[in-house]
Amino acid sequence: MVKLTIPQIEQKATEIRRDIIRMLAAAGSGHSAGPLGLSDIFAALYFNVMNIRPEEPEWADRDVFFLSNGHCVPVQYATMAEAGYFPVEELLTLRKFGSRLQGHPEREKLPGLENTSGPLGSGLSQASGYAYSLQYLDENPRRFVYVVMGDGELNEGNIWEAAMFAGKYKLSQLVAFVDRNNIQIDGTTEDVMPLEDLKGKWESFGWHVVEIDGHNITSIIDATSQARAITNRPTVIIAHTIPGKGVDFMEYNYKWHGMPPNAEQAKEALEDLRTLGGQITHEGAGV
């Protein structure tokens, strides 16, 4: 796939956010904060970082993407539609009966999904299994495995079992993102179950750790380049993000974790969409 430039990716991220708001409003249920916060990372991955062919989802030389926090799948669906895996109009079927876009991702329903997830804490292991296969069984150093986890799901023991495993086997083709947005359902992560010192935790498990602004496309791309260049350890990118990013009334508010906007809120959100600098990147980014 042709790699987009930074401004083009920023514009894609805005389109992805617009798609997310529209699809959630149409679904009448689903998660808003996480998907909006992850839009820049997904835009960077699918439109620049990953070596993929949306028209050929099972392409043998592709990079693979695992979503661990399955409830954030609206951002993956929106990104995949924008990338050409399926028609953008299909996004409005999200969570509806008969749709390929299940409320939480199901691999067999939609070509291009690599895993089924929802119950938290298992995506890093699945990605590690794939990365192990590439590194030790297939001995193919050209492909990479990307995985996105939420920060709340780091409460799960399964994650740290995987962290030990990937550290032990030095899975250098594994690139993990932690969406560090500091919220989970019952409140802030540090109130519910503190994660800090998060960088120190991953380092002590044998990982290379990069901390970035998860809304800065250049930082996202640079961090993944660095991860691919490191050949003796897995890399985790702790991406500091703003939950609900781009919609002023949703930003930082954990109450938007598991809630969709209603029609009126969606209208306001679509008018509100902006970039990190508070600027609308292009004309007509509104409704």
Add this chain to the structure above:
Amino acid sequence: MSYPLNPDLYSDDVKYEPIRAGFGRGLKAAGEVNENIVALCADLTESTQMHLFRDAFPKRFIEVGIAEQNLVTVASGLARAGKIPFTSSYAAFSPGRNWEQIRTTVTLNNQPVKIVGSHAGVSVGPDGATHQMLEDIALMRVLPNMVVVAPGDSIEAEKATRAIAENGKPSYIRLAREKTPIFSTEESPFEIGKAYVLKEGNDVTLLGTGALTYELLKAAKLLEEHGIDAEVIHVPTIKPLDREAILKSARKTGRVVSAEEAQVAGGFGGSIAELLSEALPTPLKRIGMYDRFGESGAPAELMEHFGLSGNKIAPEVKTWIEHTAKYHQEF
């Protein structure tokens, strides 16, 4: 064609071997013909007999440590990468501890991950109730897409392992720790989804899974002395159940007994109750564990105590038959 039984079956010299030993040999044999087969273990490699595969194919063996949730989820990722992963631990831990991971990342995700649960049943012995897994059949057979097999002896375990390696589906194979008698032969058939008539009879159908089939053969011999002509059917595949073979026999004898070294609730007996009550409401007696855990003791002593040995099953069945009318089609 009748099922070839071990000619030494009823002799005191009948060969004993742990069912898990057959798994170890089967996995190595499967690995020799299919290089996509990989093996993962959670720190119990010799215990589960996976060391035979590890020693033959060190590059295809992955030690994950004492982490059963990671065991099956890493396997799910390996399967996505085109591998056929066998994961082994004690059944109490896998699928005991990692059921949700199996549900989501193996069965709903529909990947051909193989869950190998060793040390199932009370015959684990001295380790006690924590390690005597009795709920694994129920936990695995309730999952859509999952195949569930409980081989009857080590020879069959070898065949079952090789068949499961190539079936392309999420699968559970149940193994036992203790040595058990070998009742089959190298020539005996094994096919996933098939039940086998080991002895024909007319008065009652005895359905066994795992090593309990041998105990039923013993019980049938004892019943014969009391003039009761029992049909013995070995049911190594609990899911999918061989409905046709079971119903055919039930129709003939009119009375059914199931036997397993597991909880009857939700277990093999549960699956037979479901089948019969819907398709042919035949009187059913279930031998197994009734809503209780095991305890420490010698394996044979425990089998005897919980009524799972042939010489306990025979009088139990005899009494039941005496008080139970046969099913009649005109019901």
